[in-house]
Amino acid sequence: MKQGLIVYLNGTSSSGKTSISKELQKQKEVPFHHLSIDEFLGGYDDFIDKKFPDIEPTREVEDLGQILFGPIASVYFATIKLFSELGLNVIVDTVIDNDKWFNDCHDLLFDYPMLFVGVLCSKEELTRREQLRGDRMIGLASAQFDKVYSFHEYDLEVNTEQLNPAECADRILSFINSGQDCSAYKKLSKREITVS
Template sequence: MKQGLIVFLNGTSSSGKTSISMELKKQKEIPFHHLSIDDFFGNYNDFIDNKFPDIEPTREVDNVGQILFDPIMSVYYATIKLFSEMGLNVLVDTVIDNDKRFNDYLELLFDHPTFFVCVLCSKEELTRREQLRGDREIGLANSQYDTIYSFDEYDLEVNTEELSPAECADKILSYIKSDQDYSAFKKLSKREISIS
């Protein structure tokens, strides 16, 4: 049995990754499983709220995100790899917003069929979408923009201002069905991480 395909959608928050993923899940030609980092954090928060509904901390913790982020990300990475190892096709819906995270993905998925897709959107449109959504900090996407779009190798780029989510999904499916090689991820190198 061959490894499942990993469709890695790289784009800022509000760029349209989840909408494209939902369209890819709806089609019947190639089955996909959607793994969003938002679900991993949301499920963890639900677990805490449900398991410990009456919890009352005895002290304030300022760095909750720092304590939880890396371990939850590790479980997310491992789940992507596990699904591919089980022969399942995976839609990766996350944000590569720093070099360490990119290196972790590259190391983990280098030997897996990874289709690296850039999900583009202008800064102005990202701000408009954040305002419409109401569940994202205004300016989050713009703060991620330069880091996320710093990669110069992609198998495919889709622009969510020019194409609807369904059209982006069709473009991705057409590429997959064309039997072209997924080589961009393998051409990328680990990034130097500065320690401050």
Template sequence: MEKKMLSERHAMIIFEGMIKLKQGIVVFLNGTSSSGKTSISTELLKQNKISFKHLSIDDFLLRLLRDYFDFINTECSSTESADREEVQVSNDIIINPLVSLFFSTIKFMSAKGINIVVDTVNDNDERLNACLELLIDHPVLFVGVTCSKEELTRREDLRGDRQSGLAISQYDQVYCFDEYDIELNTEALRPDECANLILDFIRSNREYSAFKKINKKSVGVS
């Protein structure tokens, strides 16, 4: 009986190891709005060496909540509270849990063996903590996507679809990390060059260590 239990336990350990080996790679692009994350994601999706899916927080929320946001804006609008207070209530009650769902979706896809390029903005400590808690046991390649503030402003002006000054307002919070597996300066490198450096890192079989190091730090909740 004891031998049978040991055998079953051994089989379970092997099975869990097989599941872990099949986890999909999470290429986590950390950068402000207009830093070049989407352009790099596009290049990673175009290449045929490693298959990726792209998960963007903007697309995720738009697909999930298009009609819901219309309902909230129509039925729950208030003229009594200040706009700033309304934004905070919206973030605390609605947006933050949905961002946690976004990270849970990434975890689910990785557990299914799907390689994912994640395009989001880490400008909120509470959301970052949720991300760290959910993905710490998954193979996360943490990539810093950077460029100068001057270049961010120039790109915003060219795009015309972003609020002026948005990237600068995110800058200090988004780039508060000093640990990355790879850092990519999109002023110096084209998107395809950035994608190739990411692929080279993955094929080198080097350890993805930066995300785990971040988890060990005390990240405050704002």
């Protein structure tokens, strides 16, 4: 049994990754499992809320995101690897704007079949979408922009200002069916982590 294909959608928050993922799952030709980091983080929040409903912290923790996100991200990447090992096709829906998390993902998934897709959108449109959504901090995507879009090569790019989610999904599916080589991810190098 061959490893499942990993479709890595690289884009900022509000770029359209989840909408494209839903469209990819709708089609019946190639089955996909959507793994979103938001669901992993939300699942942990649900666990805490159910297990400790009356918890009352005695102090405030400033780096709560750092304490939790790293380990949860590690489980997330390991789950992607597991699904591929099980022969299941996976859509990766996350934002990696941190060099350590990028390196962790790179270490785990470098040798796996990976279609690296740039999900592109301008800063102006990302801000407009954040304002419309109302569930994202305004400026989040803009803050992620330079780090997320620091890659210079993709197997495929889709621009969500020019194409709707179904059209983006169709382009991805056409690329998969074309039998073209997926090699962009293998050309990426680990990032040097500087300690400040």
